Amino acid sequence: MTVLSARRDGACGVVTVRVPYLDIYGNARAGRARLVVHRNQVRCGSPVPAFCHVHYEMNLGAAKKWAERGWAVFTAEYNAEAPIAVSMGDGYNQARAILQWVRRCPFIDGARLHLDGGSQGGYMALAMSADMFPVTSATADAPVVNWAYNFGYFEANRTLVAGFTAPMESPLPVLASVLPLADMAYEHFPRDLANDTWFYISPVAQVNRITNPVLVTIATGDMLVPMEQITRAHIHPHDLGKFPDGYVRDFEHLAPSDKTRVRLEDVLAPDTASTQVMSLQEHSYLVSTDMRLDKEPRPSKRPAAEDRPWSQEHQWNFCILDEGPPEPFADHTTYAWDTVPDSYVDHHYNATPGPDLLNNAKLHWLLERYTATKNPLPLLRNGSPANRRNFDYLEKRDVLNGLLAFAECAPACEERLTALYAASNLKPFGPQATQPVLRQLLEDLHP
Numbered sequence: 284m285t286v287l288s289a290r291r292d293g294a295c296g297v298v299t300v301r302v303p304y305l306d307i308y309g310n311a312r313a314g315r316a317r318l319v320v321h322r323n324q325v326r327c328g329s330p331v332p333a334f335c336h337v338h339y340e341m342n343l344g345a346a347k348k349w350a351e352r353g354w355a356v357f358t359a360e361y362n363a364e365a366p367i368a369v370s371m372g373d374g375y376n377q378a379r380a381i382l383q384w385v386r387r388c389p390f391i392d393g394a395r396l397h398l399d400g401g402s403q404g405g406y407m408a409l410a411m412s413a414d415m416f417p418v419t420s421a422t423a424d425a426p427v428v429n430w431a432y433n434f435g436y437f438e439a440n441r442t443l444v445a446g447f448t449a450p451m452e453s454p455l456p457v458l459a460s461v462l463p464l465a466d467m468a469y470e471h472f473p474r475d476l477a478n479d480t481w482f483y484i485s486p487v488a489q490v491n492r493i494t495n496p497v498l499v500t501i502a503t504g505d506m507l508v509p510m511e512q513i514t515r516a517h518i519h520p521h522d523l524g525k526f527p528d529g530y531v532r533d534f535e536h537l538a539p540s541d542k543t544r545v546r547l548e549d550v551l552a553p554d555t556a557s558t559q560v561m562s563l564q565e566h567s568y569l570v571s572t573d574m575r576l577d578k579e580p581r582p583s584k585r586p587a588a589e590d591r592p593w594s595q596e597h598q599w600n601f602c603i604l605d606e607g608p609p610e611p612f613a614d615h616t617t618y619a620w621d622t623v624p625d626s627y628v629d630h631h632y633n634a635t636p637g638p639d640l641l642n643n644a645k646l647h648w649l650l651e652r653y654t655a656t657k658n659p660l661p662l663l664r665n666g667s668p669a670n671r672r673n674f675d676y677l678e679k680r681d682v683l684n685g686l687l688a689f690a691e692c693a694p695a696c697e698e699r700l701t702a703l704y705a706a707s708n709l710k711p712f713g714p715q716a717t718q719p720v721l722r723q724l725l726e727d728l729h730p
Contacts (some may be wrong), residue, residue: 304673318388324355328394379414394692402424402426402450405423405427406427412497420634431476454612476718482542484660504617512534519609557594559601646703649686
């Protein structure tokens, strides 16, 4: 880890670092990450919980908002030397490496980690919830949860936007602008969307390892990540007269196989999800293509910030922004909204992780990470399995640190760990996984 810059911005410290990691081919690469933390948190001397905005870069103003609420805020940072990569490819590996760096920071509370992201970043918040441990909460806006369906949707409508000089001149302007995402993915992964790879990398296949609370925010008018992959409820059929002939988004038709024909709601445990609907806000307005291109002024009256509703009694919370049917020119929303997850994030700032954060599937995954067990999926285009591991020392250290932080939360957490480990067929720590054993393994671990 190399510090590239350190400066002050008002009451916050801003540090940019170079983060080494291994890409999906196993080659050494380096990305960049940024930390924003309020000086009061540094001075108090107590461990600071981490707020990690994954995949896309969070601007400094947004990061300072959360830093002022007590979080140490981490985000990727991109430039010409370290550009953004496709989320299910090297972007995934870089996100893991950044989170591993977060846990190595000596001032970070290893038991409190919030993940946040939107679109590809929403996918990443769910994917990292499944991969890393412990994660105490996540906010995922417009997340891709089924890549086979989402790219099937892209491909089914690709011909409708072909032949135009610029994407924004097409009848589906924003959708046309994001189609290169699929092409970037096909450079590394099979083009056959029925290939098991696309199911394996999707959150719908990873739900048994997502143990932390999650707040998902989706809009009925989303043209890029249709909410049909999440739920059957609150779907508004599109107006055929407004769309070019041949436009489709039907989930049953576009999911390419029986295995991929699964919505997120289909794989959640009973009684673990709560759905709440927000109506259009006062002063919400339709966002036209000319507004997006700054050719038309936006209304002077804008929606006021409104907290997203959620239920403390459920692991999964779905906040649906009901804006009616989609419009062909929309992006993730058709109307302008101003909704915030503040009460949800604030609640989990103070929440203590409980024993339910660790289950059999999660522990087995962590032990496979520790032992470098190779998985046949996801499969690369060249026929070899994609590398999902970082350097071996960092992988082992991250697993040990995470399990130790969890065990230290409460006696019930340590009891859960020891019981699950005793029943596991993988025992790389020896016969027991107690706090003294984990500490000794950490002490003996060297690069």
